[in-house]
Amino acid sequence: MWSSGLLDDRDRAAVEARSNGATLDEVGRAYGLSREWARQVQTRAQKALTPAADVMCPDWREKAKALGDAPATPRAAFADAMGVTDHVALEPLLSMVGLRPPVTWAGPVRGWWTGRPGRLDALLRELAEAAPLRADDLDRAAAEVGLPEELPLVTILSASASRLALSSEGHWVRRRARGRDAAYLWLLEAGRPAKPEELLKPMSTTTAAAVREALRRDERFVQVRPAGVWALAEWSHLPVSPHTSAVDALIAVVRESGPLSVPTLFAKTAEIYPVTQWRLRQCLLSDQIGETDDGLIDLVARGARPIEDKEPTKPDSVAVAESGEVVGVRLSVTKDVLRGSGIAVHTWLTWYLGLRQAPMSRTFSTVGNHASLVIRRGTSVAQLSSLRHHARELNVVEGCVLAVLMRLDDNTAQVRHGCADGECPAVAGTA
16 A cells, blocks of 8 residues: 555654654654644555555544444454455544544543544543453453453553552552452452451551551441451441341332432431442342432332343443344353352343343253252342253363353253364363
């Protein structure tokens, strides 16, 4: 596409510098010329490339704009769609149709393009609001907010201006609350209350007094007296609240107070059961809670309309046949899967299956002697029942992939070994 002769080597080098992130001023200074010269070079490049692009791919503009509607699309996707392999030639064309590199707190994301430059940053901020996140939960959380799979997420999150930071144990915590977030994840993993001295290392602090002061100011933690240990407020089994769960507490407030606005309901509930607003918002999916004609929250038993889950972003790990009656889910085999634990699944799956309140479930029968597969929607998580016996029968190991196929017309399911050829850890381990 550069064979027209309209651009010499210097012009091409200037265009390449622009594609690598140099400003017009920087390009001009590099050649002892002005910013205006650099701008004119870019304009000439676009004029020179357009006729060739029109011949190679007449509808390249439409294809570029369609791909650019996403929050961020990799350069390779545009190259494949438009038939342009030279990225130096590609990027002036993308600029012509109004596409730009997406901008985040880490600056422009080079190699990615979009027609909505601020959308990626908004999704990253939504991801940050879901923190703290265990390291192995990052990809799931990113997919749920709609971030592209191949995005250099760790690089972006590691930027100095990022709202998140890595804890000493490799988890993602909020930069402004890194110590308290690290303590939250430590307690969540330990599954028991802890003395302040046990939290010194994860919180990267030096005194028990500092631990107590930090946790005292955070609604996610409660001190269990008289032992003086610290626990998570969401642990309903501890003798710190008469309520068994956040849902139970929220329902009790509505039952006693009558219809309430969401802010008032959350404030009253937090007084008796201190959990985050994120958790309380999840509780609104309870099948006992609904919305009145005035937009207030009340009991379904008193005539309120049930509140259904909104459609989340569909993850790449879920596929649906054209008929809409067959759904496939790819699941990574982990130690928990092999151990027989329930498996967290994306909430888009439960939404598609019609499980839009909690608690709800749907059962799929399987062949052979296996128990039925059950998918459940709770207020805080969507979960698939154990696949341990299927995993054992299919001889999969940690790192393998299982494919679960569900037929919605007859509520049957199959579990298959889903590793791609040449990429199966089970085969590699026997080689």
